[in-house]
Amino acid sequence: MLEAHSITVTYGSRRVLDRVDFTAKAGEMTAIVGPNGSGKTTLLKAITGEIVASGVTRLDGQNIAKMSPTELATRRAVLPQSGHVAFPFTVLELVRLGLTRGFATSATTGQDTLPHQALARVGLSGFEGRSVQELSGGERQRVQLARVLLQIWEPVLDDTPRWLFLDEPVSALDIGHQLVVMQIAHDFAQMGGGVVAVMHDLNLTAMFADRVTLLDQGRVQGVGTPKEVFTDAHLSACYGCTLRTNTPPPFGGPWILPQAASHHPNHIRTSARAPHS
């Protein structure tokens, strides 16, 4: 159980998060959604301890501010939005950095094979010898995911769930790999781990997330299952545009389509309206 109470973050005079409460359960995937600048990433940074925020975050009952970096690293892993790698590591060398328990103790079983399994999981078998700096953005994002997965390879360790935090994990990916990555996160939760993901794609969120927290202007605007939170009025108000939620038959969950404003060119209006006709 991840519980964050009254998280407030202020940058200068701007209040990015205003007394936000956030909870996530192990065994579930919890998505944080909201428009640009709503404070999604800031919330993720606050509950992973990356930035100092007022308020308290407890990870399975323990205040994260009182946990050492090493202790935290064995309990949770964080995938940031893709970042710069300063030196030309090979894919294998970079993924191996996820062997966190090798940090405290020199040898762990599976140190040799696990990195390869992690790479296979993200569809990058055979990439071991490539230089990370020469990969495409999407490939690099998946290499980082393999590293993150390796850090908390078993979703439950010693009867304690471990946590996977993802900041826009599919933003750089093609549609096929978006599904691969969402499935990995989903499976991690199914096996008892906790997943918290900042998401832009509302439909992927509706498909994979068990629970959703909707943020706007640093405040929580809705908490619940995707079905409960993703209503026309709710979403349209937060995102500042007309959005229509449907439940197409084969999937059964909410499916969000943008409704183009009337002054938009004709073809956009027609295609956006098509499903409702």
Place this chain on the structure above:
Amino acid sequence: MAFVTSRLAPRRPAALAGDRQMRALALRMALILALIVVMLLSLGWGAASGIDVPGALAAKAGIGTASLRDMAIVWDIRMPRMVTGALVGAALAVSGTVMQGLFRNPLADPGLVGVSAGAGFGAVAAIVLGGFLPVAIQAATGAALIPLAAFLGGWASTLILYKIATRGGHTSVATMLLAGIALGALTGAVTGFIVYRASDDQLRDLTFWGMGSVAGATWAKLLAAGPIIVLTLISAPFLARALDALALGEPVANHLGVDVQRMKRLAILSVAASVGACVAITGGIGFVGIVVPHLLRLVQGPVHRLLLPNAAILGAIVVLLADMISRTVVAPAELPIGIVTAVLGGPFFLWILLKNRAILEM
């Protein structure tokens, strides 16, 4: 049939692809052999001819005898010089590697960004102004006063540099290099002022700081600065994994379990201590810290656990070779070793600069 099998078999076992550990270890073996050869050459290299180096070495171990002259030249002149060269080379290369990891870019070097200048300032201040210190302090520090002052000077400039160049966990290369130039100029000016006020005796002590030399190496100086260097060399591998993680950015390093703030303090302390100690006994020797790690990264990659030990060995080799060149070019006089490393390292640095234009424009 055999042809078909070999075509189907992977060119390399999958477990080895991307893993440059074996390459790094093979390279280490080769470097150790080269270091031993260069060390022996360094002992035999010099103006005095007809020295029975093996005999003098064996005599110290109680095997056979050697003339007093040979014993004195090998053990009191060449040996401290060789050990100093090797230790300083190792320390400079390791400091360069640590600093590049810390600043997250391959262009950081203690000599380039003003750390050596800060250490030099500390050392010069200690030589010229040390006499004004209370006698108790002079007595307590003894021969360690100069290395200590150099360490403090290097530490202060590293801290200032880091504070200026790093904002929000991101180090700007341009800011770092420019701040390094400014710091170097400033400390250089203050150093120059102190030198201007120095007495003739002190001036003789000071002349070699600017360009660096291992010629003045003695056992006494080694005893004062050597332990600091050895300590930083031994401690560097403990930073290895943290430096790897830091290459992915401070937040990621933190998520991977690295206490980033503590690690940065340790790294800065270690760089300052080791550069301070080096400057105290040999003055400024530039470019070793940038050339050595860069060459090694091309061959074995950036994993610091493998990189740091190899950098130490190759750094020792480079400085010993440069010292041999400095003893040969204008023989029987000697060229300051800093000139040799600058002549070799300057063009190399330009080459790295051209290759890394993209990084600089960040």
